[in-house]
Amino acid sequence: MPVQKTCQVSGQTFTITDEDIKVCKRFNVPLPTLCPDERHRKRTAFRNELNLYNRTCDLTGKPIIASYSTDKPYTVYSNEAWWGDSWDGTDYGREFDFERPFFEQFEELSLKVPLPPNVVLNSINCEYTAFSADSKNCYYSARMGHAEDIMYTYLALSSTGIIDCYNVSHCNYCYECVDCWSCYECFFSQNCKNTNNSWFCYDCIGCSDCFGCTGIRNKKFYFFNQCCTEEGYKEKVSKYNLGNYQVAQSIKKDFRKNLTSRPKKSAIILNSENSTGNYITDSKNVHCSFDLENVEDIRYCWGTEHAKDMYDCDFVYYAELAYNIVSISRATNIRFSFAVYGSNDIDYSMYIANNCANCFGCISLKKKQYCILNKQYSKEEYFALRDKIIEHMKHTGEWGQYFHPKISTYCYNESVAGEYFPLTKEEALSRDYKWKEPEPQEFKPATAEVPDDIKDVPDSITEEILASTLSGRNYKITKEELRFYKRYGIPLPKTHFLERHAERLKLRNPRKLWDRNCQKCQAKISTSYAPDRPETVYCEKCYLETTD
Numbered sequence: 411m412p413v414q415k416t417c418q419v420s421g422q423t424f425t426i427t428d429e430d431i432k433v434c435k436r437f438n439v440p441l442p443t444l445c446p447d448e449r450h451r452k453r454t455a456f457r458n459e460l461n462l463y464n465r466t467c468d469l470t471g472k473p474i475i476a477s478y479s480t481d482k483p484y485t486v487y488s489n490e491a492w493w494g495d496s497w498d499g500t501d502y503g504r505e506f507d508f509e510r511p512f513f514e515q516f517e518e519l520s521l522k523v524p525l526p527p528n529v530v531l532n533s534i535n536c537e538y539t540a541f542s543a544d545s546k547n548c549y550y551s552a553r554m555g556h557a558e559d560i561m562y563t564y565l566a567l568s569s570t571g572i573i574d575c576y577n578v579s580h581c582n583y584c585y586e587c588v589d590c591w592s593c594y595e596c597f598f599s600q601n602c603k604n605t606n607n608s609w610f611c612y613d614c615i616g617c618s619d620c621f622g623c624t625g626i627r628n629k630k631f632y633f634f635n636q637c638c639t640e641e642g643y644k645e646k647v648s649k650y651n652l653g654n655y656q657v658a659q660s661i662k663k664d665f666r667k668n669l670t671s672r673p674k675k676s677a678i679i680l681n682s683e684n685s686t687g688n689y690i691t692d693s694k695n696v697h698c699s700f701d702l703e704n705v706e707d708i709r710y711c712w713g714t715e716h717a718k719d720m721y722d723c724d725f726v727y728y729a730e731l732a733y734n735i736v737s738i739s740r741a742t743n744i745r746f747s748f749a750v751y752g753s754n755d756i757d758y759s760m761y762i763a764n765n766c767a768n769c770f771g772c773i774s775l776k777k778k779q780y781c782i783l784n785k786q787y788s789k790e791e792y793f794a795l796r797d798k799i800i801e802h803m804k805h806t807g808e809w810g811q812y813f814h815p816k817i818s819t820y821c822y823n824e825s826v827a828g829e830y831f832p833l834t835k836e837e838a839l840s841r842d843y844k845w846k847e848p849e850p851q852e853f854k855p856a857t858a859e860v861p862d863d864i865k866d867v868p869d870s871i872t873e874e875i876l877a878s879t880l881s882g883r884n885y886k887i888t889k890e891e892l893r894f895y896k897r898y899g900i901p902l903p904k905t906h907f908l909e910r911h912a913e914r915l916k917l918r919n920p921r922k923l924w925d926r927n928c929q930k931c932q933a934k935i936s937t938s939y940a941p942d943r944p945e946t947v948y949c950e951k952c953y954l955e956t957t958d
């Protein structure tokens with residue numbers, strides 16, 4: 411029987427279904443005490459994706475790029491040093507003290523053990539990224555997987571030659587695209603699939619050579635949803651000087667404004683069955699989850715690709731069987747953890763990698779088994795002590811809960827939680843999160859103006875310090891970037907990468923679902939469009955009737 415519960419933090423009522431109960435039994439954990447949003451908040455406060463800082467490696471003294479600002483109390487090694495064999499995490503091992511709560515002891519350990527600067531796995535020339543795997547030549551980007559030559563992008567999977575995009579998969583040579591799949595040479599477009607050589611398109615599937623189109627299927631040479639001859643299309647497009655910043659911005663603005671008046675599909679779910687949430691592709695049996703690709707049996711998850719049997723998991727890349735975790739890859743049977751890679755059977759741990767197994771309450775271990783608070787035990791000792799600690803945690807009320815907020819190694823306002831569930835400083839502190847005071851920013855005056863037209867941009871622009879027209883914040887244009895803009899006749903950006911990222915983020919709906927009715931046929935729909943939004947929202951069937 412479904413159980414109604416009241417969230418201990420938000421006070422919201424939430425339902426625990428029979429399916430939830432089944433999953434909790436399978437993972438041998440108690441039922442959640444927080445509503446799904448508060449569970450996401452707690453977990454994603456442990457992850458910093460886009461705030462990178464200059465630091466020095468605490469082992470070698472070399473300058474590094476790290477997700478930890480210099481004011482953090484942690485020991486941070488360079489990736490090379492952290493993954494190297496010159497130190498061993500078990501040197502920091504300690505006895506468990508049954509007189510004290512578990513989280514307190516775990517936090518103390520976190521202040522001693524060296525942490526890696528950012529998570530970059532099996533990748534080349536990706537120092538300026540976070541949460542990258544199997545990638546090459548990526549710069550100021552986060553969540554790269556099998557990606558190459560990517561800049562200023564959030565989430566690129568199996569993609570090459572991408573600049574300024576948000577969530578692209580199997581895409582090549584795209585710019586300013588948001589939520590696109592298998593696209594080639596697409597620019598300023600959103601929610602497109604299998605589309606080539608197109609500009610300013612929204613929800614176009616199987617199209618090529620289209621401009622300013624929405625909701626079209628398998629079309630070629632379409633201009634603002636009108637069929638043209640090849641010559642007619644080229645003539646119409648050539649009337650716009652797309653290489654001019656003001657022209658491109660004004661088309662983008664008008665196009666996005668006009669989109670609001672078109673009916674919207676209740677959810678972007680492609681090639682998937684029995685699934686609720688948004689931005690789901692090639693998946694099965696998904697409940698209330700967002701940004702997923704190729705997953706099965708998933709409940710309350712965000713940002714998960716190639717995974718199976720996940721409950722309350724955020725940011726997973728190739729994994730099976732996990733409960734209440736954030737950031738894992740190539741891992742199986744993981745509970746209540748952060749950053750576990752290539753390891754199995756791990757509970758309440760972080761930064762665990764390289765074939766670890768059976769670790770509990772550990773930090774920064776590689777190739778270890780049967781460890782608790784980084785102390786090595788025999789197999790028999792491990793299981794006996796682990797079970798005793800779980801009993802202890804049931805008494806302290808810690809068992810089944812994700813880590814206490816103060817254990818997060820990041821401040822709330824630099825974490826993913828801060829991006830999706832903003833809090834004021836006072837609210838964050840009252841919930842035991844840390845807060846980062848903005849660092850005094852001294853902007854240098856720009857040494858050059860960015861010309862409006864790409865044709866007027868000299869190669870020397872890559873040597874200049876530029877200033878955002880929005881904030882004065884400094885930024886640079888790299889040589890690779892300039893080559894891309896020149897090749898495709900795209901004007902140079904005039905704002906800082908994080909400002910461009912924030913603008914793209916606004917194009918996406920919140921990771922939240924509302925029960926509504928289709929505004930055409932009244933069928934029940936589950937949608938990320940809140941009831942008070944201005945857009946007209948249709949069920950999948952009615953929406954399809956609006957496409958051409």
Ligand SMILES: [Zn+2]
Nearest residue numbers: 928931949952
């Ligand atoms: Zn309908």
